Amino acid sequence: GSLSVGLTGNRSISTQSLAPSDTFERRHNSATLQDVNDMVAVCGFKSLDALVEATVPDAIKRTDGMPLDNMHEPLTESQFLSKFKAMASQNTVNRSFIGMGYYDTHVPPVILRNVLENPGWYTQYTPYQAEISQGRLESLLNYQTMITDLTGLPMANASLLDEGTAAAEAMTMCSALARGKKTKFLIDDRCHPQTIGVCVSRADGLGLEAIVAPYSEFSKHYANNDVCGVLVQYPDTDGNVNDYQAMTKEAHDAKVLVVAATDLLALTSLKPPGEWGADIAVGSAQRFGVPMGYGGPHAAFLATSDEYKRLMPGRIIGVSIDSGNKPALRMAMQTREQHIRRDKATSNICTAQALLANMAAMYAVYHGPEGLKTIANRVHGLASIFASGATSMGATVTNKSFFDTVTVNVGAGKAAAVHAAAYAAGMNLRPVDDATVGVAFDETTSVADVDALFAALSKGMGASAASASAIAPSVADENANVPPSLVRTSKYLTHPIFNSYGSEHEMLRYLARLEAKDLSLKHSMIALGSCTMKLNATSEMIPVTWPEWCNLHPFVPQEQAKGYYEMFDELSKALASITGFDSVSLQPNSGASGEYAGLMAIRAFHQANGDHNRDVCIIPVSAHGTNPASAVMAGMKVVSVGVDAAGNVDRADFEKKVAENKDRIAALMVTYPSTFGVYEEGVNELCDIIHEAGGQVYMDGANMNAQVGLTSPGQIGADVCHLNLHKTFCIPHGGGGPGMGPIGVNAHLAPFLPSHPVVTESGAMPVGSDGGRKEPFGTMAAAPYGSALILTISHAYINMMGSKGLTEASKRAILNANYMANRLDGHYKILFTGKNGTCAHEFIMDLRPFKDSHGIEAEDIAKRLIDYGYHAPTMSWPVAGTLMVEPTESESKEELDRFCDAMIAIRKEIAEVESGAVDKENNVLKGAPHPAYQAISGEWDKPYSREKAVFPAPWVRQSKFWPTTGRVDNVFGDRNLNTVRNASGVIEGDELFEASG
Amino acid sequence: GSLSVGLTGNRSISTQSLAPSDTFERRHNSATLQDVNDMVAVCGFKSLDALVEATVPDAIKRTDGMPLDNMHEPLTESQFLSKFKAMASQNTVNRSFIGMGYYDTHVPPVILRNVLENPGWYTQYTPYQAEISQGRLESLLNYQTMITDLTGLPMANASLLDEGTAAAEAMTMCSALARGKKTKFLIDDRCHPQTIGVCVSRADGLGLEAIVAPYSEFSKHYANNDVCGVLVQYPDTDGNVNDYQAMTKEAHDAKVLVVAATDLLALTSLKPPGEWGADIAVGSAQRFGVPMGYGGPHAAFLATSDEYKRLMPGRIIGVSIDSGNKPALRMAMQTREQHIRRDKATSNICTAQALLANMAAMYAVYHGPEGLKTIANRVHGLASIFASGATSMGATVTNKSFFDTVTVNVGAGKAAAVHAAAYAAGMNLRPVDDATVGVAFDETTSVADVDALFAALSKGMGASAASASAIAPSVADENANVPPSLVRTSKYLTHPIFNSYGSEHEMLRYLARLEAKDLSLKHSMIALGSCTMKLNATSEMIPVTWPEWCNLHPFVPQEQAKGYYEMFDELSKALASITGFDSVSLQPNSGASGEYAGLMAIRAFHQANGDHNRDVCIIPVSAHGTNPASAVMAGMKVVSVGVDAAGNVDRADFEKKVAENKDRIAALMVTYPSTFGVYEEGVNELCDIIHEAGGQVYMDGANMNAQVGLTSPGQIGADVCHLNLHKTFCIPHGGGGPGMGPIGVNAHLAPFLPSHPVVTESGAMPVGSDGGRKEPFGTMAAAPYGSALILTISHAYINMMGSKGLTEASKRAILNANYMANRLDGHYKILFTGKNGTCAHEFIMDLRPFKDSHGIEAEDIAKRLIDYGYHAPTMSWPVAGTLMVEPTESESKEELDRFCDAMIAIRKEIAEVESGAVDKENNVLKGAPHPAYQAISGEWDKPYSREKAVFPAPWVRQSKFWPTTGRVDNVFGDRNLNTVRNASGVIEGDELFEASG
Ligand SMILES: Cc1ncc(COP(=O)(O)O)c(C=O)c1O
Numbered sequence A, B: 001g002s003l004s005v006g007l008t009g010n011r012s013i014s015t016q017s018l019a020p021s022d023t024f025e026r027r028h029n030s031a032t033l034q035d036v037n038d039m040v041a042v043c044g045f046k047s048l049d050a051l052v053e054a055t056v057p058d059a060i061k062r063t064d065g066m067p068l069d070n071m072h073e074p075l076t077e078s079q080f081l082s083k084f085k086a087m088a089s090q091n092t093v094n095r096s097f098i099g100m101g102y103y104d105t106h107v108p109p110v111i112l113r114n115v116l117e118n119p120g121w122y123t124q125y126t127p128y129q130a131e132i133s134q135g136r137l138e139s140l141l142n143y144q145t146m147i148t149d150l151t152g153l154p155m156a157n158a159s160l161l162d163e164g165t166a167a168a169e170a171m172t173m174c175s176a177l178a179r180g181k182k183t184k185f186l187i188d189d190r191c192h193p194q195t196i197g198v199c200v201s202r203a204d205g206l207g208l209e210a211i212v213a214p215y216s217e218f219s220k221h222y223a224n225n226d227v228c229g230v231l232v233q234y235p236d237t238d239g240n241v242n243d244y245q246a247m248t249k250e251a252h253d254a255k256v257l258v259v260a261a262t263d264l265l266a267l268t269s270l271k272p273p274g275e276w277g278a279d280i281a282v283g284s285a286q287r288f289g290v291p292m293g294y295g296g297p298h299a300a301f302l303a304t305s306d307e308y309k310r311l312m313p314g315r316i317i318g319v320s321i322d323s324g325n326k327p328a329l330r331m332a333m334q335t336r337e338q339h340i341r342r343d344k345a346t347s348n349i350c351t352a353q354a355l356l357a358n359m360a361a362m363y364a365v366y367h368g369p370e371g372l373k374t375i376a377n378r379v380h381g382l383a384s385i386f387a388s389g390a391t392s393m394g395a396t397v398t399n400k401s402f403f404d405t406v407t408v409n410v411g412a413g414k415a416a417a418v419h420a421a422a423y424a425a426g427m428n429l430r431p432v433d434d435a436t437v438g439v440a441f442d443e444t445t446s447v448a449d450v451d452a453l454f455a456a457l458s459k460g461m462g463a464s465a466a467s468a469s470a471i472a473p474s475v476a477d478e479n480a481n482v483p484p485s486l487v488r489t490s491k492y493l494t495h496p497i498f499n500s501y502g503s504e505h506e507m508l509r510y511l512a513r514l515e516a517k518d519l520s521l522k523h524s525m526i527a528l529g530s531c532t533m534k535l536n537a538t539s540e541m542i543p544v545t546w547p548e549w550c551n552l553h554p555f556v557p558q559e560q561a562k563g564y565y566e567m568f569d570e571l572s573k574a575l576a577s578i579t580g581f582d583s584v585s586l587q588p589n590s591g592a593s594g595e596y597a598g599l600m601a602i603r604a605f606h607q608a609n610g611d612h613n614r615d616v617c618i619i620p621v622s623a624h625g626t627n628p629a630s631a632v633m634a635g636m637k638v639v640s641v642g643v644d645a646a647g648n649v650d651r652a653d654f655e656k657k658v659a660e661n662k663d664r665i666a667a668l669m670v671t672y673p674s675t676f677g678v679y680e681e682g683v684n685e686l687c688d689i690i691h692e693a694g695g696q697v698y699m700d701g702a703n704m705n706a707q708v709g710l711t712s713p714g715q716i717g718a719d720v721c722h723l724n725l726h727k728t729f730c731i732p733h734g735g736g737g738p739g740m741g742p743i744g745v746n747a748h749l750a751p752f753l754p755s756h757p758v759v760t761e762s763g764a765m766p767v768g769s770d771g772g773r774k775e776p777f778g779t780m781a782a783a784p785y786g787s788a789l790i791l792t793i794s795h796a797y798i799n800m801m802g803s804k805g806l807t808e809a810s811k812r813a814i815l816n817a818n819y820m821a822n823r824l825d826g827h828y829k830i831l832f833t834g835k836n837g838t839c840a841h842e843f844i845m846d847l848r849p850f851k852d853s854h855g856i857e858a859e860d861i862a863k864r865l866i867d868y869g870y871h872a873p874t875m876s877w878p879v880a881g882t883l884m885v886e887p888t889e890s891e892s893k894e895e896l897d898r899f900c901d902a903m904i905a906i907r908k909e910i911a912e913v914e915s916g917a918v919d920k921e922n923n924v925l926k927g928a929p930h931p932a933y934q935a936i937s938g939e940w941d942k943p944y945s946r947e948k949a950v951f952p953a954p955w956v957r958q959s960k961f962w963p964t965t966g967r968v969d970n971v972f973g974d975r976n977l978n979t980v981r982n983a984s985g986v987i988e989g990d991e992l993f994e995a996s997g
């Protein structure tokens, strides 16, 4: 009664004000409502909706409100985290003895917290701007050094996507080294099944014949001189440590290249592939401190001889010098890559696994060679004890030698009972056949685990259990079951970097020093067009390191992965609605992989229809380099179409090309909004024309951030698209990966979505009706759901934004881009806008006039931005001599203004060159960036002041991000290639880096 | 059979090599075995044991191997984490409606990850070196601004330990402001019981009489003019929002000061204490985004008027200027503090709660005034709906007004059934009496929770449940149950800093910018003597943010805290063995609190023995300032004894003082090893003499890092000691707290250990036999186990080190100090070594000669170290004009060498002054530190080069930590005091800081 002091005259409390207020959308979409109004006005519109209305073509506007099922309404951050914890807890985390390329590992806590859980490492972009990336470049150089040391081959790249695709890349290299003239590739049947699956699938598009056979029979195929290479697993999938030296000699005599899929931990004990003659080694660095994560993300590696380096796929870090002649790192030999070579590229790989490569490299830095050898000896010792014990219990160990994996015949029909006993004790073994189980040991296995295994064998076999401690004395202290001829004698990881940071303080500080060299989203906006560097929110990242998601082997029985399946289901349904498609495959683990998978599905569709001659893929010249590269991998011929002055597909040329290739058209690949940042009018008409010609439309979804909720690939008329979840859907870029590139397809393509040879029910995740028809084109990635662990991030984003929030994000992304374009217009020429003069979520600034008239290049402006504390926007792509700016919705108006202020200030600096006030060659732009060592230097011979060099804006005075090198010389580094530590050459890999010998 | 390829000739595998290798000790104790040998040799010894043998006096050597029960053998990092997860999961995390000063809160994920889980924030030291601490200084200035804005009082400090002790500090201030002449302090009986408990206990030592009475009766006590102050709770513990304005007027008329314990969230809605006349406001900032953590750590606050600032306890951040006349922050008015005023100090507080204050301040920055008000309105709205619903169900709401806490009479004898129904539904209410329950609402409460409460009432009362949504329309939208006269009308948090960083990107970058200004253990060794800045390992820190430890209210039924009790039990047993005592109290939440608690136990012991006249505490002049300050607080008179030239207690003076005070001796306070870093011989004899005189020996355990496993306070002869868990036992310093100061005592003191008024079975945690006798001296801290949450860190350290590892750490700490002393000897004079010429775990370098001869002061060297990338060692304590270096065992030889190289290089710079080669006033030492803005500046008028200024050593060229200001002027800032943003004065609080208006 007396309590309601105040109701008279007041409104009553609203449902809204009783709702939790830790809502997420306002944390993600940075501008305040006031800012939005101000920005809209600058753009000359009355409201945000009016701007969007004028920007997105009517023909393709989405009107259905984008229903998102049970993710339609947003959860708050805390609601999401508790829902997700409950979902995660439906996974059963057993001890894993499955092996097959995935092993449990202890992530060193100092690396977990300071790399994997640290936005200073996970929000970085690929190190294209070398001067503000020396930290991760150094770490990746460590990675390459680790790989070359362990494999015994001198050149390694800075990661690939997974072991299966790395093997496929090696196969492609073999083919390319034979200039495409040898069409057979042999695969030992004792390779991991998923590796075989990926290679066989990949061979198809490449026009190769992949033959799976025992390696002992390889030489039978050499007669016709049409074998380009062979692949073996070392140790093999059953655990055998085979001696491939004779096989290798035969292969080499027949001019056949030898690829070894191998295991880094085993290589601390085994003679490395490089020493027994392999030409290429591939594998996964997962067990070096990266969680299994139900399949990924993990870094794969590829190492080869010096001879073959120019055909090596992926990114390679190398040493060069900077403008002050000091050693400096940068990505080497980029001319090999698909953004340069397009349909001539030998690989489409773009986003790789930099973050995980860094974790693995740091694991080696922390443990050092002795620590790794200790782990290897324990793993091998436990496996040896287990093998002896199992033998003593009456089982038969079927492999003759092993490092960590023992295959055991427990008696006909008894395997099921052994598995059942193991499951009951919380352990997963590898199912082989009804008599045989596989048991793989790893860093986390203990003596008690071995006894638990004996107990499971005992129950299943009805024999009395052996005792690990009783057996131990009969096992040799090292290499008990490694063939003596294959015991490693060479040293590895001898560089000081692997021998100095074994204490946590040293490790912590090494990580901190490297982190401090790298500009990330922690510091400022990274407005890279086509890359969508948006907020990677903490609450999206928190679940990534929950053990319930981290510690699952990808091949566990599906009932142990219930949490994952629920998450996949929610996520793929949401992505299907977002893309306007019927089915989604979560397997491709990068955008480029998605392209390949989508095109392969199209290929399979045509073939299923008997259209075997449809092999032409029409691609605008403005397309990302991965598009033509992927098309070629999918066995298609690329026909380019031009674009007009406005950046749109040249309609006449397009129609001409369609007509010319009428019956051969397989697909059109088109990016939307266009790579020029424009909502092309008439894109739906292009789709119609292709469909009429019997082709399919592949939409590159890299620019999805401008579509979500406003239109969709399905609505536009595409048949398939990939999504870069590491762009639009918040997976952080990790300094060059991980990423995920799921594809959405229309129902008619659903039957062809990828499958998996081990996890047989997976891959397609149909959400529409495909009538249950399944004709998968093959396998795309080593793990059934690609890098499943990080799908949680995109799920979180969608779940916390809800349908309206996601749509609002698209609008804000468009607003932010248009606001900046408006602020910069007049100072710079803004290229390519839509019919109402607006851009999409990104825009291009033309810098060519400055070059033509006064020698100022895009690179000068990009490097000068570093002095202002900014990462350059995308440089010279899709148009040479331009910068493409994509701010994303997560940047505040203040940040956009700061960046614009920087660009406008730089414009004034350009004007000083134009007016002749300063020298054309010796000016603040050409001198940029200015590291402290140069700015402090005794001899300052520049015509501008030190302060102008390094403090060009007020915000850098308050808080300066220092580049650590002057401008890096790319050409010098490529001419004097050096891609590992310890190298000797024109520039030593060690000068000026840490822990140099 | 065929499997054992290799046993012939090999040794068989050892148990050791089958053991897990993720062992912790080698990560913590940084030097390698080779390093240890090299360092021992430099020290002139044959082995580490020989060095230790020569260093620790025989009379006190420990020989029992330090048994640690089930923590004796170390766990590996992964073993520990899984054991600890199991322990944590024994806690039951219910929804909390208990209130009483602790509320559930959403820790914003961006703050959780980037502050609480970030070594860049948690490993910092108290910001004594202002030039490399501007980040946390700015954040603490935000904290002070937030407190002053919300309380309506103009001066606030940068945190106190908890609300209870903050109230006690306010009581002490009232007494001091009355110059000790008014001996009564009145406490409203509706204050939180733990606050009353702490104040009443504290009054005892201070010679005050604390009278608990309803505030309506306060004025009855004013007649004798002996009341110094009164304390009320606003809102009170039952939830009432009382109007204290009349009471305040009466008090002021009687020259009585008014203290309000208050609540920050409520103050967004209620007229602030400063506006209704309170002189001092205190409270806890916990609910601003800091987990409850079973009681702490949380930041408490104290705000007062300008008039009383010089008597304000604790650290205060203020604005000053640097050597370039730019605004710069630093700790203000340090002359008030106990390290200067010693027994004249008004408080002993030293370590406070900086990290938690930063979290709370950032919470306000992130939410802004509107966000906070939204939360407050929801909390109040839900409470109002609950009150209406409960009333409609037939219960009686017994408080007349409320903000968030409703006290409800559910019917005689029915409370138990209501509690039972609530527990069954996973909810904790406050038990009041058999008819009454308390229900407090917080940020995390939802409408569904209110319905769940109705359901519990329904079950317990047998009435049908109300419905929240049905009631909502009858509740006013704001302040429905706040008396209109107490509705807040004034604005708060108007400064731009609280209105700019509401998106996660902005917040992330603000945190990153501030972090980048601060040197922490992420960067380099912080060799602060007496502070033991050792590794705070990640695996020790990981459990701190587990929800099972975080989300427990300290007053939950004990069966819900089983995990905590198991952890307390293991930890206190281990600490008892380590200290050589029988019982341990985990209540004191700082070292200084431990001192006070230990002395109060001694006091209680004497009184229980009828020794009421024992009130003299003998303290060496070399003691830390907290010792005399604590002794005074415990009602003792301090008698100082001198120290001899070697830094040892002057035996003659000591015996004289003992004789002079024979019958009055309460205690000796002694630090061991001495504050001079020496294992004093004969310390056991001092103990004997005191005991003979009837006194007790209090040992200050700050230097415990030199004792663990080698000797112990118990063995030496002490009766009680405190441990700074934030020194020896790895709790990170957090930039000035948190810490924990548990005390160990001999059995005869165990009965007197502190208790708690709410959690009645706790406090003492006896591990020895005290025969069940309990005569607790009172309550020490607001929560029964102090800052329970961070006890997990020390538990982790002990559990992963094991007894041998801990002992080895002590040896390595001694080795590292002696190695450095040896390397620096000859360059600097090393003061005070033991009888074999060795130091303990720290040593003192004498810098006085340089001052006397050439004007180079300790401060010049300390500031110059910053240019070399180092935090200065402890400066001018315990001896003016010196530096005290404590490297700890966690630093590698490389790091020690780098630091020594820096000191030796600085010695050469001093020599240049000595030789007259450079100017006495204008040189690289006097100019230090050199921030980038100065080094880059156009006018470089220094006689040395820019490069010499900022790149004096090779490692700073590789990786430079930049100070962000020139040398800060302390005097100027104290003369022109400005301790909040928005201030106007000689220096504006906002110039050059972020988001200035
Ligand atoms: C338009 C476009 N398509 C495809 C890709 C390739 O995606 P990923 O790097 O994930 O392989 C990119 C990457 O930048 C892109 O911008």
Ligand SMILES: Cc1ncc(COP(=O)(O)O)c(C=O)c1O
Residues within 6 Å of the ligand: B349, B350, B351, B530, B531, B590, B591, B592, B593, B624, B626, B627, B671, B675, B700, B702, B703, B724, B739, B741
């Ligand atoms: C010798 C000594 N005693 C006591 C203390 C006080 O401890 P706390 O800061 O935890 O209150 C310190 C702190 O530095 C100290 O060095």
Ligand SMILES: O=C([O-])O
Residues within 6 Å of the ligand: B126, B350, B351, B531, B736
């Ligand atoms: O804050 C300290 O003096 O340890």
